[in-house]
Amino acid sequence: MARTVTTVVRRGGAGRRSGTIPVVPLAVLDSLDPPVVLRRAVAADVAPVVALLAADQLGAGRESHADDDLAPYLSAFAEIDADPSQLLVVAETPEIPVAGTLQLxxxxxxxxxxxSRAQIEAVRVHADLRGRGLGEAMIRWTVDEARRRGCRLVQLTTDKSRTDAHRFYERLGFTASHEGMKLSLDR
Known part of the structure; x- marks a missing residue:
């Protein structure tokens, strides 16, 4: 069932129509109130997704969501969107067009x-909707999607300082079976 979403781009307080984008829902999470639509992200979602990434203590130091600094994010989005092994998901509510996000x-x-294994990254839920089951519903849908795609394992990493996230993922059946390591290649 296809539907159409009209996006509004706001710059300097003025709104203008940026076009009509056909959107096919991946899922409707009707167990939530109000129901939430999960859909593939479109380029118009990049700014609000980056805002979600920047809206926590770790992301605040590494993300920039100023409208004039979106070029690297838009470039990355184009690569993600063109790769059938990648899926950038947004959760949409009637009030908040990008209420959550994750990358599969x-x-x-x-x-x-x-x-094949599924890697879940960049899971974020809008602050106004935390504690309402959206994050859990997103993860459960993503695990089911990994099964549909033939994966035999789902993995994710979460920063050591995010103890609430550790408990959240453990409650959903994830186990801390490995020690993750990273090497920054930033100059």
Whole structure:
């Protein structure tokens, strides 16, 4: 069932129509009140997604969501959107067009007898909607989507300082089975 969303771009307090974008819902989370639509992100969602990424203590120091600094994010979005192994998801409510987001990456591998795995990253829920079950519903849908895509394992990382997130993921069945390591290549 296709539907159409008209996006409004706001700059300097003035709104203007930026066009009509056909959007096909990935899912409707009708167990939530109000129901939430999960859909593939479009370029017009990049600024609000980056705002969600920047809206926490860790993201505030590494993200920039100023309208004049979106070029690297738009470039990354174009790569993600063109890759069938990548899915940038947004959760949409009637009041908040980008109420949540996450990225699902399907990674083929040789281990586990050639099993594909799903990597979940950049999970964020708008501050006004936390504690209402949206994050849990998004993760459960994503795990089901990984199954539909033939994955045998779902993995994610969460910063060591995010103890509430650790409890959240453990409650959903994830286990802290590995120690993740990162090497920053920023100059």
């Amino acid at each position: 990456s399907i990674i083929p591998g040789l281990s586990r007898r050639g099993a």
